[in-house]
Structures are given as structure tokens and as C-alpha cells.
Amino acid sequence: MTVRLTLVCAAAPVGREVRFGDVSLDERSLRQVRTAAGSPQPTGTPCVAPSQRCRQTALALGWGEVAVEPALRDLDLGCWRGRTPEELAAEDPAAFMAWMTDPEAAPHGGESVRDLCRRVTAWMDALADDAGRVHAVVEQAVVRAAVLGVLAAPPQSFWSVDVPPLSTVEFTGRAGRWHVRMGGIPQQEVGDGP
Template sequence: MTVRVIFVSPAIGPELRQARFADEASAYGGGAADGGAPHGGDALDEAGARAARALRPDLPVASRRFASPSARCRRTAEELGLADALAEPALSGCAPGRWRGRTLDEVAAEEPEALMAWLADPAAAPHGGESVRQLCARVAGWLDGTAAGLTGRLLVVAEPDTVRAAAVHALGVPDHAFRRLDVPPLAVVELTGRSGRWNLRLG
């Protein structure tokens, strides 16, 4: 049976505006076990919340709803009228290890070689968290496992890098393409298909 998976990226908030690595624990590589405490700050700002509410009427009815467990995705889901969305750890963003809570500019100034390695090599995880390759494999596993086992329409509020990983898997392109995909706030990306065969729908 065919399933339709509609991904929605989170609305704008302080972390996205500041290009800051997520400042909360993750279930995948570099979460609470690395000694950090999740606090996350404000998930969305008022402009982001307002934009999410404006999108609500355009979203289709779905038989099941999921969300990345981050504060900004949970808050976006609420503003979209999806407060009952199931928090799904497999849809977490890429765990940034010791870079959690730091801005991209801060990391560039303090660890330029490590940052360049992370940007250039999908297998690199110099921060001690999760590599892009691991993220792509995790999201592919959720699509081909959990999502493919369902029918109808699924609505998923997910981190931008989770959406990028889903698109990489659907298109069957190398994980180096991950960095070539841009996912702006409240982007809607639709996949249709089943395990092992997904189509990316544009427009």
C-alpha cells in the first residue's frame, strides 16, 4: 500500500535565526550522556508562531501525526493544530555533540578545521555527536520501517536536517547531496511510496 508522508519544517525561532546548534539533549549521539543539560531557550519567536498558525488551514487532514522531539518542533506542531503529534526520537535532528548550543560562527572561530571536516565529509563527526551519514541512515530506517508500514497520509513536523535526510533517501542520491538541499522554515516536502521506493513531490 502507498503512504503519503508530508514533512513540515519548524517555524523560525531564536536558534534558527542565530544559526545555533540545537541546545537540548538528543536521543542520538551527544545527548544527555555527554554531560550537557537540555534547556533550549525559546522554541519559537512570535513571528514564527504567527507564521505557523497562518499555515494551519493549508495542511491536509492526516491519519497520523509525528514530530521531532525538539522544543521548536513540538511548539510548531501545536501552532499548526497538531498538538497530539507523537514525539518520534528517530526523527530527531542531527545530534551536534559538544557543539550543542554554539553558533556556527563560534565553532568556525574556535574549531575551523573540525567545522570544515564536518561540512565536507558526511561521515565526519568531529563534535562527538552524530554524522550526516548516520542521520541519513536513521531517517531512511524510519521511512522504510515505521512510515512504510502505515497507510494514508502522515503529517510530520521535523527538523530541517531530518527533512533533508528524507529527501536524500527518497531520491536515492549520495549523502554528499545533503549539503546541497535548503529547507527554510515551514517548508512542506511530500514523499509518496513505500519501503524502498519513494517519490518526492514538488509543488
């Protein structure tokens, strides 16, 4: 049987500076989630990463009961949690640059990009062959790690995968082999042209 895994990237707070770590969504962000067109409605019990942002996104999507999946947690940023990238780059540019360029680096005392990629790939490979459709709301880093794992891309490519908030990526898998499935053209755009 083919497993169809859909990862939905969690919403992001609107208009706030980027800070590492979990933040709650504001009302404006939640409205954007509720009006998101084409949001997948899962069958069975969908899962979410343990962050507040992921749980709020799933609730705003109308997913109802969800299972929290610890293996889908965000990249552990250790002592950098709560800080902005700008603060870190100004305070210790060498450590920040090492983290951005070396997938083995974890100068923050947390998890390296390579470790995150291994964790996410292991979770995907552990899905039962009869799992059917699996939906999960996760952080951007988890989507990036899943894409790299399926494509067998080097972890150095991690920062080259752009994952906008509320975007979805679908993976299909059977017998330990995974494929990335790109979305189709929305029906209202077919035939539109100059």
C-alpha cells in the first residue's frame, strides 16, 4: 500500500521579527489560516509537531483532534532560543556562520541540521506501510529536512529549500522509497492566459 504524507508548514506571526523558538500566533495570523484556500482536510487522526504554533495552525484549519508527534519537533536551537538571527550574527558572527554553512555545527548547544534530517527521515521511514494518508502540521525546518531526505540531497542544501508558512508538500512512499509530489495547477488558472 502507498503511504501519502502531507506536511503543512505552520503559520507564522504576521509583522513580528523572526525569533528562534516557539511563538504563539496572533489573531491576524489565525485569520489567515482560517481563510487559506485549498487546505487539506485529513482523514483519521492527523498529527502535529509539539509547538504551540503548530497546534494553533491545526486547530484554525479545523482539524479537530490531533496527535502530538515529538519526532516532528522543530530544530533544537539550545541557548539561541528566543533570540533573533540579527542578534546572533552581531554577537558571534563566526558561530552563526558556522551553523548556516556546516550541517554538523551546533554552536548553540542544541541539535545540528544533520541530526534534524536524520530524525525526520527516521520518522518517515518508520511509518507503517498501511498508514494510508498521514497529515501533519510542522515547522519549516521539518519540511526542509523531509525534502532533503527524500531527494537524498546533501544537508548543505537545507537553507536552499524555501518553505512559506501554510505551504504543503506531499510525499508518497512504498517499501521504504519516498517521492516528492508537487501540486497541480489550480483549476481556476487552467486556460487563463494572455
